[in-house]
Amino acid sequence: GGDDGSASGGNGLEKQTITVAALPLVDGAALHIGIKQKLFEAEGLKVQVKPIQQSTQALPALIKGDVDVIAGANYVTFFQAHEKGTLKLSILSEAAALTPNMMNVLVKPDSPIKSAKDLEGKKIAVNIPNNIQSLTLNAILKANNVDPSKVQYIQVPFPQMGAALEKDQVDAIHVVEPFLSDVQKKLGARVVVNGGGEPVTGVPISGYVTTQEFASKNPKTSAAFQRAMLKAQEAAASDRKKVEEVVPDYARIEPQVASVITMPDFPSSVNTTRLQRIVDLMVSGGLLKDKPDLNTIVFQAKA
Amino acid sequence: MLEIQNLTHTYADGHTAIKDINLTVQDGQLVSIVGPSGCGKSTLLRCIAGLIRPAEGRIVLDGTPADGVPDNLAVVFQDYSRSLFPWLTVRDNVALPLKQRGMSKAQRREAAMEALESVGLADAGSKYPWQLSGGMQQRVSIARALAYRPSLLLMDEPFGSLDAQTREDLEDLTLKVRGDGGMTILLVTHDIDESVYVGDRVVVLGASPGHVRADLTVDLPEPRDQISTRELPEFVRLRAEVGRLVRGAGETAEQAATAAT
Amino acid sequence: MLEIQNLTHTYADGHTAIKDINLTVQDGQLVSIVGPSGCGKSTLLRCIAGLIRPAEGRIVLDGTPADGVPDNLAVVFQDYSRSLFPWLTVRDNVALPLKQRGMSKAQRREAAMEALESVGLADAGSKYPWQLSGGMQQRVSIARALAYRPSLLLMDEPFGSLDAQTREDLEDLTLKVRGDGGMTILLVTHDIDESVYVGDRVVVLGASPGHVRADLTVDLPEPRDQISTRELPEFVRLRAEVGRLVRGAGETAEQAATAAT
């Protein structure tokens, strides 16, 4: 836990050290840029990073208070947790939004599948079924007049997708960076659907989240974190080089890979209108029953 | 005093092994029990030892009906090899029951070694039972019972696997132990000479189901001696009589009852 | 013909059980083996059976050195109760080895029942071994060996747990089997009378380590009879001689060598 700084310091923060569980994904690059550029320090915050492998794994730790914030938390998972009542979600900052070609559907070079329409009746590998991937891909397929109920999603972890595709265990794979570039390079795989294309371009996919309990107990700390994060997001969005610099350190991606992969968008504001897009998608995809009240979910610093 | 009253036992499979056995043994007496194979000798001993609860009848010890295993009891089992613990040395096997006697470790060892010596196994103390021959294992189990100094000793064919010489030595040892300590002993044997030589009484059991066919008092002078005692006319007479009884004991309880009338 | 040449065996713990044993047994002979407890009789039988590989020397069968278990062998183990399979009925225990004889199931059953009957256990076929008395179990293991009709039969104190009557019956059965089938039999016993009564020869072993102390030829008329044979002066003489030899056999090989010179 990060309780060591809980006594309010000179700058009026309730908590000066904040523990962030971070995934080894490009999504969370801004956090590391913020640390490197001392943006948190400028707010009087010390950030302690705990590496994790999946955002769901950090959920109990967040509830128990072992970590304060999860970086790069998958919205689909966390909105669902919020709806089921296992967590009162508070979003401090956005992390990443979809950009064209950061997530694509690939097939083998000699595959008969040429277009989205050809995917009907085929097996597509996704990392986790009923989550962000199938959600966005279904929206794209629908926009392309393909019936999403006719594709079969198969769960295959990203690292194994290449092998599964090569062995013809699946017909297509829906894969994100850096695996996307990797499979394209190794198998010469061909893109059939741009997974970040319309209508999902710009849909936010992950954020920096905490619990409403934490946010209401530590409003100043949360606000300070939010300010620093927004600046960091800004920096990440404006200069790709800055992202390329930090990514090899925490995500174990080779520098030369980092320089070629397609980056997500790093939104530099917290915006209920943008978040509404993912919520709407989830409701129409049956992943949420009701629309949550985003105004209570998005953390607003009190002036 | 050990009283066996109307003892009947039927095994789970419905087989009645002994029926209506009555027997009274005075303290310090040595009673030999003989009878054909399968007539219920072991069953009788197991009942007395409290290892099986008889279907009917009871065992009375010094006036109080026994419930479970009597105090101060030792048994030499017919299946001696299974009653030794393979993970203990011979000495520890003999010393183990002495824990019940509240003896110190050193005392237990000493008593164990002494008992082993008395059965001719002074050298085998640190071996394991499975390193011994059949007869040696049998002697270990005799040593274990003797070291315990019970007041009631049940022996089920204790000398069956021993050569003539060792057997005679142990017969004399048994007689000595009984003479010294006032131990009550029930000894099952197939050797008719032996039953007469060591016994104060010889009880002959008949078969199907086991019943008391005869109960002979052995009136031979003490101390007994392997050579001179066996030459006595009374010994020869008794041994012939027991032999005759055992040979006829294969017949069933009903036939015996008819014969007795 | 069975030839035992310079047989020596030392157990893993360094104990030499038998040393330099030489013995030749003609086909169809019945050799009684006697000797004090722990002198190596069982060890000798296990070497012949191929169950232990002797440290030195060899077993030659009909001119060819044996390697492993000889053909057509049956053994009655001293620890009979452990050699029976508790999950098989008595009849199946006896019938199991007959599978090697290529007999049909019905034939096996019949042969088993016949053998059981010959040892007086006609009624026990469908019981399990643990439902039998010690002597009955011993007879099952004898029946198993006889039903197999081996050409070489090793018996390690086969009648030790039997009453006098049953014992005599089985002694006679053994004699009959040998007479009928030309079976070669090695029989370990502690009963000196028995060794003479059934044996064509009596081999007396001495102890520490086991060695051949004497090899006596028994010249008694055939067929033998429990009453008349035992009354013959030659029987009485032999039995006294064997007794004397066994009693002196406790001494070591070295002492014996000195005594022999």
Place this chain on the structure above:
Amino acid sequence: MSTTASSAVSPAVGRGRRAARFLGGLAHRWLPFALLIGAWELATRAAESPFFPPPSQIVSATHELWLSGPATRLFLTDLAMDNLLPSLGRMALALAIAAVAGIALGMVLGRSERAMAYLNPLLQFCRAIPPPTLVPVFIVLFDLGTQMQVASIIFSVIWPILLNTADGARSVTPLQMDTAEVFRLSTVDRIRYILIPSALPKIFAGLRLALSLSLILVVFSELLPGTVNGIGFQLTDAQSRSDMPTMWSVIVLLGVLGYALNTLLLAVERRTLGRHRPADGKGDT
């Protein structure tokens, strides 16, 4: 008069007494379980954690999700048919293969020093490997789906069967093996009439361990790439959706299945071992 009366009454009395004894046994068997559930109910109600719904709620979720189907299908719902049956099918297949292979290999290892020396290091090495790390290997060796799932279940449940069988085969009473040797029993007969019966109690211990392990492994195998159905799939799916009642209902289902299958195995065990050994304390003469 009195005799007829008593004979008319006694069967009823007997039946009553038997029923009472049956109920008593039932209480004795289930009371601790019921108490535990009661305590759990109280604790969860007091805690009001969304992660730990009270048992009553779990039971109703279980009923609704799995057991509210038509009577003709034993009340199984579509969800149950589509997930439970494939999972159980894979489990049964894997368990059967593991049992046959484990017993066979165990016999060899238990009796042959040489086989032990050759195979043991390999087996011990494999035994300690956490199955999730083998995914890269499995994906090359097996097809996605059933093949990979069954293989991964076998890979884990075979060990208790194999090791216990080997232990059982090794500790056959030496004199019994000597007897087999002397009478020259063929290898098949030795295995069938001596090794197996003698090792059977230990094999059953291994099977009981393997049985519940296989249920656990079903869940894990359904974390593997290529899974499209199964109770484990439902479990992880519910977990990722934070659907706690569903998740708990799967756990309850696993518990019930485990109990039922185990009871079945115990019945088989009692039948097979019943005649094997003397009742305790009435052993030998």
Place this chain on the structure above:
Amino acid sequence: MAALFAASELLGRAEIVDRSYLPPASSVVTRAIELAGDTLFLQYLADTMTAWAVGLGLAIAVAVPLGLLLGSVPAVNAATRAIVEFLRPIPSVALIPLAGLLLGSGTEMKVALIVYASTWPILFNTMYGLAEVDPAGKDTLRVFGFGRLEILLRVSLPSAAPFIATGIRLAAAIALILAVGTEIISGFGEGLGIFIAQAYSVPDGARDVLAGTVWAGTLGLVIDAALGGAQRRMFHWHHARQGGTT
């Protein structure tokens, strides 16, 4: 062992799939040896082994007495069977998020899950071992006036001990799998499993994943050899008797 190596080398080189998806054994083993010089990795190993040792120790301490109780008092066995059989098939590792909620995500959780999973083989082997004890031995001590508890400890326990030891060997491997598996799935903290999990989430990680796996297997091999040695020494009477003759 060599055969396994050769087989996997071939499999890797056969290029059923791209080599980086399943690297050949030689490169995996080279990587595994390389890791032995990596202090961070060794620290991870130490963490995993600590959880393993504590977990297995606790499991033995819980399961053996419990097995003795359940195996010797049929009434208790009947009364608890429903609970035991209900609990056994619950996949503890799949419940890591919940376990994390109750126990935190550190060593305590790892240890708790290890104890939970590795208790069963020891418990069952103890119970079944007791059922097989020769009644002759028990009768012997009964006759000499020993009570039930003493008979349990002096006869039943030693004669069941070799089989209990087999249960412990089973449990030792399960405990190792659980230690590594919990780390992999919880993805939190330090340990061999974390190393594997990290490698798992990047392209070209298969080599590290398998190198970590080789370490897990090797640990299992070493542990089992040590336990096997201890078993042989402690139960020499058992082995000598099996090999020897009387």
